Amino acid sequence: MLYWAIVFFIVALVAAVFGFGGIASASAGIAQILFFIFVVLFIVALVARAIQGRGR
Template sequence: MLYWALIFFVVAIIAGVFGFGGIASASAGIAQILFFVFLVLFIVALVARALRGRAP
């Protein structure tokens, strides 16, 4: 998921350089959403792993 967020970020930068503001804005928004979803899933995985390690 982080890979796709990075891809959309690069697309947003390239579109912005070439003057496609709408596409750049949409790609940046998608990249931001994917990045935050990645962060939430990463934190959930860390907490799950920490709780699993403490179980008897």
Template sequence: MLWWALTFFVIAIVAAVFGFGGIASASAGIAQVLFVIFLVLFIVAMIARAVRGRTP
């Protein structure tokens, strides 16, 4: 999922360079949403691992 967030971020940067404002803002928005989802899932996984008593 982090890969998709990075992919949409790169698309947003390229679109912004070429002046496609709508595409750039849409891609940036998708990248932000995917990054937040990835971050939440990562935190949940770390908490679940800590509750089970496993060490990292």
């Protein structure tokens, strides 16, 4: 998921350089959403791993 966030961020940068403002803002928005989903899932995985590790 982090890979796709980076891909959309690069697409947004390239679109911004060439002057496509609508595409750039849409790609940046998608990249931001994917990044936050990645962070939330990462934190959930860390917490789940910590809880699972304590039981053993």
